[in-house]
Amino acid sequence: MPISTAPVVVLGYTLKSSSPSSATIKFYLHLADAANKPVLPAARSGTMTMTPTYGLYSGKFTPPYVVPANTQYFISFDNTGMSHPICTTANTRINYYWRPQNATTWNGTPTSFTQAWTFRVDTTQCPPSAAYSMYGAGCKGTGPGNGIPALSHTGLPQLGKSFTVDLNNARATAAALLVLGFSDKLWAALPLPFDLTPIGAPGCKLLASGETMGGLVTSATGTAKMTFLIPNISALGGLMLFNQFIVSDPTVNTLQVVLSNGGKMTLGQ
Known part of the structure; x- marks a missing residue:
């Protein structure tokens, strides 16, 4: 996700996709490690319920997670039980990390695509300190x-x-x-x-x-x-x-x- 110069409160996640049958999809927030890869275990998790109808599905992090200023973070999701997310064609190649469901590490280098998933991360900025x-x-x-x-x-x-x-x-x-x-x-x-x-x-x-x-x-x-x-x-x-x-x-x-x-x-x- 884009790095902010102010703390960011991450409220939830929205993804455009569907499921062959109604399913609960898990999604996660990860901070970045020194190599700029997602840290495991995740800092926060949430769920969304998908149906066979393609559309936007949302879930919340409970409680919301405050990402410190100038900090890289990632959103991941478990695609078990869901169709492939709806994609849009991007002008530049976009990098994604991935891992098998039970693996404890991410693949060595991010996979690069010219298609981007349709998603939204719901955030708000923290008021500054008094x-x-x-x-x-x-x-x-x-x-x-x-x-x-x-x-x-x-x-x-x-x-x-x-x-x-x-x-x-x-x-x-x-x-x-x-x-x-x-x-x-x-x-x-x-x-x-x-x-x-x-x-x-x-x-x-x-x-x-x-x-x-x-x-x-x-x-x-x-x-x-x-x-x-x-x-x-x-x-x-x-x-x-x-x-x-x-x-x-x-x-x-x-x-x-x-x-x-x-x-x-x-x-x-």
Whole structure:
């Protein structure tokens, strides 16, 4: 099967064929060995029921099998009790491995044909792994420690779970905003990072777009947090969001704010 750069969930197999009489046909999923041949025993197996009518017959792997990224795999089937699969003529020669039913090894080299069986492998891609990383630098205010508001996180932005963005080293009992957006390169017509020095906040840079903002107030020790419940929607897997805290700090500069470092979150499993 084609090699994917992302993990692939193999759900089942469909083959166009028939059986002289109704029969249960077994099929298998194999990973590849170092010589790029199917590994025995199979990693997963399934069955389909065929009848004398030529057509598409399907079965499922239970449970589905997750093939790791960049991994070759094969589908095989036991042709005992079935007619030859319906073939289509291919423009190039196609290689197949075969073995007698009870043999423990495949033939030494694949058999090459100019006819291809009509089949389908039912797959879906896994959502990527959830991830969070920090980037850029904040600017100094009057908070505790080194006075630079520090963005961090608790947990990961996993689908169907809670996730928290944390703030430390900010001014005590100060108003703050968590900026949340889709880019660290552009916010509307504003290129990012955007240096706030010319408008009164020396050394401060806006690092994330602000399609959404959430307000909060820091604690007496200059901390705050915002918790998100990530929807359990597989289509959100891989979505990247960027965030940054803006903290009120009236005495530190003309703009009266300081900013934290930035955070990049990737929604996933």
